[in-house]
Amino acid sequence: MSVTLGSVIHDEREAAHLTQRELARMVKVSNSTISRIESDDGIHPDPPTLKAISEVLKIDYNYLLALNGQIADDPDIRMIQRGAKNLSADDRRRMMRTLNAMFDDLFTEEKSGGDTPS
Numbered sequence: 001m002s003v004t005l006g007s008v009i010h011d012e013r014e015a016a017h018l019t020q021r022e023l024a025r026m027v028k029v030s031n032s033t034i035s036r037i038e039s040d041d042g043i044h045p046d047p048p049t050l051k052a053i054s055e056v057l058k059i060d061y062n063y064l065l066a067l068n069g070q071i072a073d074d075p076d077i078r079m080i081q082r083g084a085k086n087l088s089a090d091d092r093r094r095m096m097r098t099l100n101a102m103f104d105d106l107f108t109e110e111k112s113g114g115d116t117p118s
Contacts, residue, residue, distance in 0.1 A: 005067035006040035012057040013038075027052040044068055 013023050013034075020034040027034070029049055036043045037053075045053070050068060054061040062081055065071045087095060 003067070004040045005045075005064060006038040008059065008064070008067060009034075009053060009057065010038040012059050016057055018056075023053070023056060026056045044070075 013020070018026075020038070021031045024031040024034045027049060029052075033043070033045070033049075037045055045068065047065065047070065050064045051061055053059070054064050060082065062071060062077075066074075084092065084095070
């Protein structure tokens with residue numbers, strides 16, 4: 001069986017000993033929405049719903065986004081994103097300076113757009 005958004009949510013929900021109804025209540029969606037997501041019947045939950053599910057079930061949010069086809073699935077990038085969430089503001093600025101120095105030509109768009117921390 002291949003890994004799908006529905007199978008991951010189903011397995012993690014069961015591992016957490018939650019019913020679909022309990023998860024739905026915690027995520028603030030209908031029970032039928034959770035059922036449809038787990039059944040992989042073509043429903044594509046919106047990012048806020050996936051965020052809530054990820055928080056309740058303690059699943060990496062970016063992994064769920066990737067399974068939902070909303071972002072590319074790159075385990076290395078997911079690992080960097082998880083690590084970056086835990087950095088202090090100073091450490092994050094240092095990391096960005098290092099990345100900018102290493103990949104200067106790749107970050108020209110971000111620099112011109114003002115998104116790069118100083």
